[in-house]
Every structure is written in C-alpha cells, then in structure tokens.
Amino acid sequence: MGDLLGLVAKRLGFGLLTLLVISVIIFFMVELLPGDIAQAVLGQGATEENLAALREQMGLNKPAVVRYFEWLGNALTGDFGTSIVTGERVSTIITERFINTLFLAAYAAVIAVPFAVTLGIVVALLRNTLFDRVVNVLTLTSISSPEFFLGYILILYLAVKTGMFPAISSLRPGMTFWELLDRTFLPALTLVLVVTAHMMRMTRAAIINLLASPYIEMARLKGAPPWKVIVRHALPNAWAPIINVIALNLAYLITGVVLVEVVFVYPGIGQALVDAVSKRDFPIVQSCCLIFAATFILLNLAADVAAILTNPRLRHPK
Amino acid sequence: MTKKNQELMNRLAEAARAGSISRRSFMHYSLAAGMTATAATGLWTTKAAAQAKRGGTFRWGIHDGNTSDTHDPGTYLTRVMIFLAHTHRSYLTMINGDGSLGPDLADSWEASVDASEWTFTITSNASFHSGRPVTAHDVVASLNHHRGDATTSAAKALLSDVTDIKADGDHTVVVTLTGGNADFPWLMTDYHLAICPANDDGTIDWKSGDGSGPYKIDAGEFGVQFSLSRHDGWHREGAYFDKVEIITLNDPNARQTALVTGDVDAVSLVELKTMALLQRDPNIVIHNIPSAGAITMPMHCDTAPFDNPDVRNALKLAMNRDEIIEKIAFGAATKGNDFHHSPAQPYWPDDIPQREYDPDQAKSLLKKAGAEGLSVSLSTADSVYAGAVDMAVLYAEHAKAAGIDVKVVREPNDGYYSDVWLVKPFTLVSWGARPTPDVMYTLAYKDNAAWNESRWQNERFNELLLQAKAELDDSLRAEMYREMALLARDDGGTIIPFFNNFVYANRANVGTPENLAASWENDGARAASRWWFTS
Numbered sequence: 001m002g003d004l005l006g007l008v009a010k011r012l013g014f015g016l017l018t019l020l021v022i023s024v025i026i027f028f029m030v031e032l033l034p035g036d037i038a039q040a041v042l043g044q045g046a047t048e049e050n051l052a053a054l055r056e057q058m059g060l061n062k063p064a065v066v067r068y069f070e071w072l073g074n075a076l077t078g079d080f081g082t083s084i085v086t087g088e089r090v091s092t093i094i095t096e097r098f099i100n101t102l103f104l105a106a107y108a109a110v111i112a113v114p115f116a117v118t119l120g121i122v123v124a125l126l127r128n129t130l131f132d133r134v135v136n137v138l139t140l141t142s143i144s145s146p147e148f149f150l151g152y153i154l155i156l157y158l159a160v161k162t163g164m165f166p167a168i169s170s171l172r173p174g175m176t177f178w179e180l181l182d183r184t185f186l187p188a189l190t191l192v193l194v195v196t197a198h199m200m201r202m203t204r205a206a207i208i209n210l211l212a213s214p215y216i217e218m219a220r221l222k223g224a225p226p227w228k229v230i231v232r233h234a235l236p237n238a239w240a241p242i243i244n245v246i247a248l249n250l251a252y253l254i255t256g257v258v259l260v261e262v263v264f265v266y267p268g269i270g271q272a273l274v275d276a277v278s279k280r281d282f283p284i285v286q287s288c289c290l291i292f293a294a295t296f297i298l299l300n301l302a303a304d305v306a307a308i309l310t311n312p313r314l315r316h317p318k
Numbered sequence: 319m320t321k322k323n324q325e326l327m328n329r330l331a332e333a334a335r336a337g338s339i340s341r342r343s344f345m346h347y348s349l350a351a352g353m354t355a356t357a358a359t360g361l362w363t364t365k366a367a368a369q370a371k372r373g374g375t376f377r378w379g380i381h382d383g384n385t386s387d388t389h390d391p392g393t394y395l396t397r398v399m400i401f402l403a404h405t406h407r408s409y410l411t412m413i414n415g416d417g418s419l420g421p422d423l424a425d426s427w428e429a430s431v432d433a434s435e436w437t438f439t440i441t442s443n444a445s446f447h448s449g450r451p452v453t454a455h456d457v458v459a460s461l462n463h464h465r466g467d468a469t470t471s472a473a474k475a476l477l478s479d480v481t482d483i484k485a486d487g488d489h490t491v492v493v494t495l496t497g498g499n500a501d502f503p504w505l506m507t508d509y510h511l512a513i514c515p516a517n518d519d520g521t522i523d524w525k526s527g528d529g530s531g532p533y534k535i536d537a538g539e540f541g542v543q544f545s546l547s548r549h550d551g552w553h554r555e556g557a558y559f560d561k562v563e564i565i566t567l568n569d570p571n572a573r574q575t576a577l578v579t580g581d582v583d584a585v586s587l588v589e590l591k592t593m594a595l596l597q598r599d600p601n602i603v604i605h606n607i608p609s610a611g612a613i614t615m616p617m618h619c620d621t622a623p624f625d626n627p628d629v630r631n632a633l634k635l636a637m638n639r640d641e642i643i644e645k646i647a648f649g650a651a652t653k654g655n656d657f658h659h660s661p662a663q664p665y666w667p668d669d670i671p672q673r674e675y676d677p678d679q680a681k682s683l684l685k686k687a688g689a690e691g692l693s694v695s696l697s698t699a700d701s702v703y704a705g706a707v708d709m710a711v712l713y714a715e716h717a718k719a720a721g722i723d724v725k726v727v728r729e730p731n732d733g734y735y736s737d738v739w740l741v742k743p744f745t746l747v748s749w750g751a752r753p754t755p756d757v758m759y760t761l762a763y764k765d766n767a768a769w770n771e772s773r774w775q776n777e778r779f780n781e782l783l784l785q786a787k788a789e790l791d792d793s794l795r796a797e798m799y800r801e802m803a804l805l806a807r808d809d810g811g812t813i814i815p816f817f818n819n820f821v822y823a824n825r826a827n828v829g830t831p832e833n834l835a836a837s838w839e840n841d842g843a844r845a846a847s848r849w850w851f852t853s
Contacts, residue, residue, distance in 0.1 A: 034733035041386075042393065043472070046736070049474065050470050050474050083386065085386040086387075087388075096539075168581050173545070264572065265568075265569065265572045265576075271385065271541070275385035276386065281386055
C-alpha cells in the first residue's frame, strides 16, 4: 500500500509541473491572438483615445512577462484573479458554470458507463451474432457522427416532431431536480451516444481477449454457465483497460462538451471559455484550461490507482 | 357583401385580433372582399387595434450575448445588452414605431435659434427601480459618463461636440454644443446613453443594474439569461407583460428550434437561409423590416487607383446589386445607391436615379481614366456579415464583365476592425443603423472623422454637412441632404451594395403594433414594452 501512496504523490507532483507548463503555454497563446482585450471590448466603436484609456484601466500597459508572473504569484496563494473585462472574480464566474458542467457530465456518465459496460459484456457473450454486429454498427455510427449533428437529430425527433423533451436547456433559477433532469435530457443523451461506443468496444475486446486463456477453459470445463464465466472469471481481469477507457471518456465529458453546450444553449464552462477567448480575457481562459488539464491528470491518476486496486498481482507485488 | 365574403371578413377580423396580420394586408384583403376603404379602416380600428392585453411572461431569445458583458453603458457591445438596456433602463428620447422621435425620460425638448443649446425637460413621474425619482442630476451624470479624458466609452466620439451639460433645477437639463446640431435629440437615442442613478461624486452607479425602464432585473447571468418583472412606476404607456425573460441564444439553430417548439415567444434574428421554410409554420410570424443598417465597401480616395473618381465610379457600376441581394441577402435587403442614407431614415431623397449594373459604361470610364485592365484587392471576413466572402466573390464575377480583376482577400475574423478596416485600401464593412443621415455622415464621411473609412475629402459635401446640421427648417435640410447624396453617389469613395433588413420572428400569439421601429430588431429593441400576448 505504501508504494501506492508513493505513486500517487509522485504523480501529483508531476501533475503540478504539467499545470505550470500549461499555464505558460496558454498565457502566451492568448498573447499571440491578433488584437487585444481593449479592442475586443470596444469592437468597431474603438478610437485611439478610449482604447488607451481602457488599456490603462485594465493594466495592459505592463509587459506580458510581468503580467504573467503577477498572475502566477496570486494563483499560488489560491487567488485566480478577476476577469479583466468585467472585474468580476474569476471564481464567482466559473464556479457555477463548472457545477453545471459537472452535473451534465455526471448525468451522462451515470447513464453511459453502466450502459456501455453491460452492453460490452452482452455482446462479448453473444459475439459474432447478428446482435453483436448490429450493436457495433450502431455505436460506431454514433461515435463517428459529429456531436452537433447527433444533437440536431435528437432535437428534430425528440423535441420538434414529438415534443417529448425541451429543445434548449436554458436553466432558470429555482428549477426542481426533475425539471432539471428533463431540461438536460437531450444534451445528456447526445453525450451518452458519443462516449458509449468507445467503452463498449473496449469491454468487449478485453473480455474476448481473455476467453482463450487456460483458466477460462477450466471454468467452462467445470460446467460454469457462459454468463458466469464472463462476469465471475473474465471480467475481474479485464477491468484495467476498461477503467482506463472509462477515465478517458469521463474526462471528455467534462472537457469536450463545448459543441453540445452551444447546440443546447447549456450554460457550462465550455461556453465561458469560448466567450473568454473571443475577448482575450486571460484569467478566465487560464482558469478554464487549468481546470480541464487538472481533470485529465486526476482522472488518469484515478484510473491507474483503480487498475492497481482491481488487480491482486499489482496490489501485492512480490 | 356575399356570404362567402362575410366569412372571409370574419376570418380576417379574427386574424387581426390575433395580431397575425398587418394592417396593410388587412386593408388589402378587405378591399378585395368588397369592402369600402372607410369601412375596412373602421373595422381594423374596432376589431384589431388597441387590443393589447396585460399579462404573461415574454420569453425573448436574443442572438449575440457574451459571458463578459457588463452593465456599463459605455461598453455596451452585444445585442443582448442593447436589448436589455432598452428593457430595464431609459433614455432621454426614443424612436417611435413610425420612425419619428418621441419622448422617453424627457417630456419635451427645445433648441436655441442656432440649435447650439438644447434644453430637455425631464418628466417628473419617472423613478428608478430602487424607488428614487429620476432627476436632472442623474441625466447629467449619465451623459458625462461618456465624456472626459478618462472615459472608456465607445460613445465618446458621439458627444465630442458637447461643451457643457448642466442641470437647471431637478427637471431641466441644458446641453451646450460647439456648433448647431438640429439632430441632437436624435443622438440621445443612442444605445450607450442609458440613464443610470448618479452617485454623489457625479459618477454613475451602473454596476447595480438599477434603471428606470419598464422592467426591473430580478436575477440574471451575463451571456446566459435575465429574468425581469414589470416596474410599476414606469413613466410611459405599455409594458403589457408581467414578466420578461431574456435568453441568450447565439446558435442560429437553437434560436429557430426554440421558437418552433415554443420554448421562446420571440427571437431577434432569423437565418435568411431558412426564412422561407420557417414561413410555412402557421404558428410563427416573420417580420422583414427595412433598416438603416448597411453593407459598405469603402475605397481609400487618397490611394491609387482609387484616387481617380472615374475608377471609383467604374467599380460602383461593376456591381450587379440585384443578384447580390437575391443570392446573398435572400431578398431581405433594400438596394443601395452609393450614398449612406437609407429610406428608413428621415429626409431620404426619393428622386435620385438608381445606379444599375453597367459593365460597358464601367469599361469606358476606365478607358477615360487610362486604367484598363484594372486589378484591385478587396479585403473581407466572414464575421463582417453572414456571406460577406461569398458576396465579394460574386462581385468579382460581376466586375470581370467590366474588365476589372477583383482579388478577394479573406482576412481573419479576429481583429478585423483593428487591422483591416481603415487600414487596407478596399474593404467590406457592416454598419449598424444610425437614426439620421447627419449622424451617419458625421461619423464616417466627414473630412476629419476618425472613421472616414473612404478618406473622402469633398469641400462642398463637408460645407453642406455643417449647414444641414444646424438647419432647423425641414424642407431646406432635406434639400441639402439630397445634394449631399448626389455628391456621395457620384464622387464619394464608398460602394453601398444594400441596406440589410431586420428579419425576426415571434409566435402567432404575440401581438405587435402596426408599425415596428426600424432602429433595432424586435421593434427598436423595445418588444418587451410594446408587444403583448393575444392569447
């Protein structure tokens, strides 16, 4: 167990280093964009005079490197600064958006993960049958279609033609939990369709891979029914690759939903990021990107830890 | 009247009551059904007009909102903020549905003889949502927000002629200008000039979102949505809805779907590509309103080859505007005539011949200028106008027939207005609607204007501009604007392909007045206080 804690600590350390490098890259990428914040804020209505006044007010006259280290110094003390454009605290702007994003990701994950894993087990059981083929074709089709296209198809059939679900997921204050589930069903379903195929196919492949092993042969010979052979004997050894793929897809549910948010008008963090980039609002861009990066780092770490925990050989190394 | 016609009349009256038919169509069909004009007018008045009912929550989907929006009127940029401002704040004056200038916070206004001093009388029954009455001091502070060295306001240029603004008692504001400006009360409708509560030190409190408009903000998140409820102390007629919800719908498809499924009651912009399909839905009413917004193509008059008026006119003649309007604007536009004065603005001269596509004449002008085989680069970007690049390519095709080689340069969307506009010699630009020709000409055609996008210097034009500005006699002014239009058309450096229409829509159960203001989409951005539910 001590090794495991050591591993976690080491990985977290590297994670922090990664975040630092990312923050440098993001800062200078934003600097490279044509135009600056003052121009983005004033738009076509900008004159030299009020551009200068606004730059002064926003503190843009300092050199970029100085501004970066000022931001970094504050960030290290847990202060992620204020939006350059609105003067609002970054934490206030992002917190609610991030909660919305997490909610949608959780909603989709709660449906998608059990669904994909179960489906993977079933198609492994019924491999090379017509059912297996049909499921494969359908899930591959859904993962190959762009998300916004899937979203539009769902809107067309489930909202416009039948009126079963609302077409846009705009949230209002004071909605009940059930209203919330109803309002966000279509974006969640879109995400489910996008991530299912990957997890399902990995489950299927990992299990089928093991079916040729001698211990599975043994289980069959002793008379265990096929479903038990798979669930009791094959699955525990197949978890490691499956968990890795699940972690990747969970990360995607948080970081890759910008298009879905736009299509369904869902106020998540992706939308905030796009808006901030268009305004060159560096503190918000930086915070959003760091959240995304941290999500990937933490979920990858969690996947490795879980893979170790599910494998006795890794849990008790000789 | 026959029985069949009687049935038709009943249906028409029903449609009129529901607000799903305009007065013009009503009259047209009524006359066709055999009614006299007087009878039809009477029927319209009794059955249809003034049926505005109070009540309901108006859900309003608006394009173009951003998380980084703020309540600072000086940096209003997105449509959502402009529409919100017209809903929760007040201005001194407002543009009425018929395009005339009407009162908002100011009950009345009058000018000194030379129009260089304006006195506004502020209504005594206006109050902020916090309960405090609106006084002249709030007006002074709100206008001063856009003046001075430290201001970051985009409206600074608009008020550059103002030398002094002072309150005379609680209900009178006196504005002094460097020279006469007969249009000054029109300028007060500019969306930046919203009136906010004044602080003691003469600044304004814009952060709280307090205002004196028809609706007060109950809750809201920038770039997402705002919930508002009626301000009972509002000082004007209207505000029929109990509540208003402003929802940011940036995605064209989301906007259209939300309207079709009834998730919103009105939207601020309909995609022209799908306008015809949407028209088939009986639950939806589409408005197609000619506006003063324009697409312009300025050529730098001080740069070769555009320094020769013959070359400029050849480029103007080399455009087939009809095809551009049909294919790029899907018919939702008014043909331009190379002077920046739209039929939706006052003083429009209606007797100036339309410039048509004439490649042969363009060729002979080029020959005269010794510029045969002319080759020019036209810079544009897709963010300027939906289809801007396509439009430039189409123009290049038209120009080929006149022996002109137009190279279309696709510039990046980001920074277009800082790195391309006013910098490159031949660009494609989109202008929002301005209330009067004077505002437009002063902004972008005056010799020393910062945004004189074609760098055009015409002595007579500039002389007339100053004269017309201070002229209080309407017919004399109209005559001057006519002459200026001719100068711009035949000597100016700007091609104006078209004035774009505002195309927006609402559900059929929303009642709209007979005349819709053309200053912004959705009835001059004032749908919340001017529209109502019929059922």
